Amino acid sequence: MSGGLKPELARLIAAQICVHACMAGTRLAAPLLALKQGYSEAAVGVLLALFALTQVFLALPSGRYADRHGLKRPIGLAVIAATLGAGLAVAFPIFPVLCVAALLTGGATGTASIALQRHVGRAASSPTELKQVFSWLAIGPAVSNFVGPFAAGLMIDNAGFRGAFLLMALLPMFAWYWVRTAQELPPVIRAEGEQHGPTWNLLREPMFRRLLLINWLLSSCWDVHTFVVPVLGHERGISASVIGTILGCFAIAAALVRVAIPLLASQVKESQMLMWAMAATALVFGIYPFMHASLFMGLCSVALGIALGSVQPMIMSTLHQITPESRHGEAVALRIMLINASSVGMPMLFGAAGAVIGISGVFWVVGAAVGAGTHLTRGLKSGRTS
Template sequence: MNPALRLDLARLIAAQISLHACMTGFRMAAPLMALREGHSPAAVGMLLALFALAPVFMALPAGRYADRRGLKKPVALAVGTATAGAVLAVAFPVFGVLCLTAFTCGAATGLAMIALQRHVGRLAHGPTELKQVFSWMAVGPSISNFLGPFAAGVMIDSFGFRAAFLLLAVLPSMAWFWVRRAVEHEPVAPALRQSSGSSWNLLRDKPFRRLMMINWMLSSCWDVHTFLVPVLGHERGLSATVIGSILGAFALAATAIRLLMPWLAARLRESVVIGAAMCATALLFAIYPLVHAAWAMGALSVLLGFALGSVQPMIMSTLHQMTPPHRHGEALGLRAMAINGSSVVMPLLFGSVGAVIGVGAVFWLVGAVVGLGSPLTRKLGDTTPAAPVRTRF
């Protein structure tokens, strides 16, 4: 990558971290405050669901808005929405307001992510740079997943919940600081927008449907691991610290592989990486319920982190190559809707199925689905890359 692209990318990653850290901080702090005030676990679960629920309904409109308006206007709207929701929590730290804050922060983060991903994809020149930029972008959420909860926790212990909410309310404005100098791409021509039709028309394209199916399967694997490892660890008699360490090892491995991938991008093919990740995930899910020792579960968690962590940059690169440039935002919106919908529905489904057939059987069932779906990746390389619009103003 040339120095100008690196600088642009660094600013966009910083903006992504700023907004996402606000959301992840509230996702930890708001349920904690609700529990300390005596609200039931069911109420806390509803509060947590609101963070993912907003992007399910708003992802498609957000994608079309990004196609029409580019980067700055969607990010400005996201910054205003997240800041307003956070300030409300500072002024009125009660459960009802925290639910509104969860909804606004989730919606704002979803809108900003789509606009940022669309802009970054149009900065790249060719498949190799696409893999590189999306590998770097994928590191951002890993950082904010640590930064937001950690900063909120320190502020809560030192100064209380309102101080933590105030700190989180400042973070979105930093995102605008980082994107304000970005150079917008040429807007999508009205004629192209009008000829596109419904966003659902994208699903008529067989390669795109195939990619969305693969993306959903792998996203479900991430949810399975996050949701069921604590249950499996409890059955094995492991402590909370050990279970947390197993999940932490997964997150660190996912981050590590994303840091490594930009240097290997020229040697990687999207279809090969995604196919290998699906086969590896199926194998690891088959083994997971059979191990009892904490160190073995930790080792499997690391390997699974490497496999699933490698997927997102490849999915994003493939998506940008197979969809028309003027519909990148819509395609990203469909992907975001599927992922967030999975995060809302799948834990409920896994919990219900696990209660009937057992936690181990859920691992085997999901692993079998992913393994049987791995042949779908063979045809991902058949698409012709779409040339991004390069003109700027």
């Protein structure tokens, strides 16, 4: 089949961008306002953690809700929460309210992502189509991570913080415009005798546990790169703009590889792509600390972006094949909960480890862990479970 972007999927991606950009823009504006009001870096760190914290605790309820009610109800609730969160910051731009805004916009983004990933996964008719649709869907966060902060920054400079929060509050309403005409899929009819059980029963499935472990290892590499490169660049006297360019090269490469995957989906297997991504990541992490020139750091960043950017479509395609259809929402929720819990805790661990073994040592330790984990992909098999 063609790997082109279909109109229905394009509308869902636009909806995802609108909700996610609201959170991403608020995540830029809120810390800047807190710093301007005289709050400490520690307080700002807590504020930033709240954007991910809500997604940890709301992921499972959101997944179960999506399994019961489909696409539009969860998206509708996400739109209300995101608009309310950013709107409160317009009315009361004080630190406690900024914390509430972080919780609401972060939770809204997680809820919308779970509903959208479940919906497009169920709509796909083959493993090839699963890889295609999840590659397209994965482009949404990359776009919104640019659009949200860029728009918020422009508004702060030209209309103040309240103007920025107002724009962020309006964005989710456009998400509902894009999703309101989407066709709901028929409810999942469970097989006779199928027991639902608690969400944690999914972890009894060896393939699902293996997939989550692979996903955690590779998502940790994303966090390592984001955390370590600025520190490494600072140690070497590289300017902030060049460090930003190095990280930007990573993001662009990750987005471009997701555009290419739909065209190659029928020619690659998920397990093979994940094995390649883990091996390439381990190699790049091994040589990255030896690259002192910004040009070579940028090349490593591009290589890492290509490797890690290919991961999410493969993970999501496999997840939808190895878990029961009636529990796709819960399975997606467990994955999001794990990633966000890691994003909250891992930077603190990296910082502590860097103080003991050096910042280069963090690269090598994590790279060695990922390299050792490549064997996990060999036993990863696709095929829907009942």
